[in-house]
Amino acid sequence: MQIPNALARKALTCPYCYESFTSQQIVFRCSGVRSRAGSRCTARVDDVLERHTGQRRMLNPVFLADGRRANAVCPDCGGETTTRVCPVCHSHLPAQFGQIGSLMIAMVGPKESGKTVYMTVLLHELMNRIGSRFSASVLAADDETARRFEQDYENQLYKYQRMPTTTVSAETTKNLVNPLVFKFTVPGRNPLGAVRQHTLLSFFDAAGEDLVTREGIDLNGRYLRSADGIILLVDPLQMPGARNQAGHGAWLPGSGPQYDPPASNLAKITDMLTRWPGAHRNGVVSVPTAVVFPKIDAFWHRMERGSPLNVEPPQGPRVDVADSLDVHTQTARLLKDWGGTQIDENLEGNFKRYRYFGVSALGGYPNEGERVSYSGIQPYRVADPFMWLLSELGVVGREGRG
Numbered sequence: 001m002q003i004p005n006a007l008a009r010k011a012l013t014c015p016y017c018y019e020s021f022t023s024q025q026i027v028f029r030c031s032g033v034r035s036r037a038g039s040r041c042t043a044r045v046d047d048v049l050e051r052h053t054g055q056r057r058m059l060n061p062v063f064l065a066d067g068r069r070a071n072a073v074c075p076d077c078g079g080e081t082t083t084r085v086c087p088v089c090h091s092h093l094p095a096q097f098g099q100i101g102s103l104m105i106a107m108v109g110p111k112e113s114g115k116t117v118y119m120t121v122l123l124h125e126l127m128n129r130i131g132s133r134f135s136a137s138v139l140a141a142d143d144e145t146a147r148r149f150e151q152d153y154e155n156q157l158y159k160y161q162r163m164p165t166t167t168v169s170a171e172t173t174k175n176l177v178n179p180l181v182f183k184f185t186v187p188g189r190n191p192l193g194a195v196r197q198h199t200l201l202s203f204f205d206a207a208g209e210d211l212v213t214r215e216g217i218d219l220n221g222r223y224l225r226s227a228d229g230i231i232l233l234v235d236p237l238q239m240p241g242a243r244n245q246a247g248h249g250a251w252l253p254g255s256g257p258q259y260d261p262p263a264s265n266l267a268k269i270t271d272m273l274t275r276w277p278g279a280h281r282n283g284v285v286s287v288p289t290a291v292v293f294p295k296i297d298a299f300w301h302r303m304e305r306g307s308p309l310n311v312e313p314p315q316g317p318r319v320d321v322a323d324s325l326d327v328h329t330q331t332a333r334l335l336k337d338w339g340g341t342q343i344d345e346n347l348e349g350n351f352k353r354y355r356y357f358g359v360s361a362l363g364g365y366p367n368e369g370e371r372v373s374y375s376g377i378q379p380y381r382v383a384d385p386f387m388w389l390l391s392e393l394g395v396v397g398r399e400g401r402g
């Protein structure tokens with residue numbers, strides 16, 4: 001199994017709690033099956049898991065053993081187990097954890113900028129349509145992610161046609177933040193021939209209101225600081241210079257102290273990242289950052305024909321470099337037009353690897369800002385930022401030159 005270089009050097013980081021540890025420190029959970037000696041461990045509430053994830057579940061006990069191995073013998077019942085769990089939060093680690101790459105993707109941006117909608121549509125598309133374009137398969141890495149993604153995200157939008165409720169602040173959930181973890185598989189090659197290359201993807205959808213104050217940002221700090229890739233949403237509908245250009249009937253996000261203008265939101269995130277030694281070099285953030293302008297549908301009426309932001313995007317199996325740069329240039333132009341020079345200067349001065357994207361998760365206005373429009377969900381360019389991040393991290397290929 002070939003692990004991209006960027007991943008091979010990384011210390012192990014739990015995709016659920018984002019704490020780091022060595023493979024030796026991984027612990028095991030007893031299988032609970034009657035052992036050959038006839039004894040059996042009984043399930044009980046795992047307090048550690050509950051404290052870290054909020055999940056109160058009856059589970060078999062956890063014990064220490066050499067985590068570099070695939071299995072271990074329970075000291076209490078003598079039974080063998082292959083269930084490896086995180087030494088910090090006791091989450092069940094996905095199969096092949098440690099041997100396959102693992103990437104944390106943080107979604108940040110002001111309240112109501114569209115983070116939850118974007119993440120839901122992106123994952124839905126990856127699982128159903130776009131995945132096949134990249135010959136990629138995307139599956140939930142654990143039962144809890146599968147259940148939560150379906151019930152709390154996908155069904156809300158696709159089945160009940162409702163916009164998500166605001167994401168609950170980490171302060172309210174007592175700092176319990178449960179990322180969604182998926183397994184992303186693409187064809188790869190190693191010296192023995194074709195192989196499937198797996199990467200674990202952990203998505204952390206922050207609450208916009210946590211990103212207003214420095215304390216709030218610090219609360220989400222562990223997730224942001226350990227991110228391998230950042231998806232930063234800059235909502236044009238929250239920029240004074242763009243709001244008046246939005247099409248008639250576009251639903252505009254509210255205002256108030258929980259809302260933070262995109263430029264100031266970005267300034268705080270930059271400040272947080274440049275205060276953290278692991279995230280920057282000489283004050284320049286090295287984590288690839290996709291700067292995404294969501295809700296681009298509200299501006300289609302103003303775009304010229306053939307603009308890279310309203311043409312049919314390329315459908316090839318790799319990231320199309322020329323197209324990506326066209327979108328970047330066009331979006332930078334729009335940003336200037338919207339009075340966003342400050343955002344551009346911040347990124348230029350503080351981020352080593354960033355790229356602009358324009359997307360529409362819904363493909364049109366929601367009805368009264370609350371329900372999916374009658375024409376349904378018609379995503380536009382949602383995979384672009386994500387695929388660019390994966391290409392920056394060496395997981396998917398690129399074609400052409402800019």
Ligand SMILES: Nc1nc2c(ncn2[C@@H]2O[C@H](COP(=O)(O)OP(=O)(O)OP(=O)(O)O)[C@@H](O)[C@H]2O)c(=O)[nH]1
Nearest residue numbers: 111112113114115116117163166167208295361362
């Ligand atoms: N026109 C348009 N509106 C969108 C789109 N995506 C999201 N919206 C609107 O933006 C609103 C907020 O979306 P959310 O995904 O809940 O925003 P969020 O960033 O997760 O907000 P918090 O959880 O409060 O931080 C939605 O209720 C929609 O009204 C889009 O693609 N086009």
Ligand SMILES: [Mg+2]
Nearest residue numbers: 115116166167
């Ligand atoms: Mg949200």
Ligand SMILES: [Zn+2]
Nearest residue numbers: 030041074077
């Ligand atoms: Zn046991």
Ligand SMILES: [Zn+2]
Nearest residue numbers: 014017086089
């Ligand atoms: Zn953990």
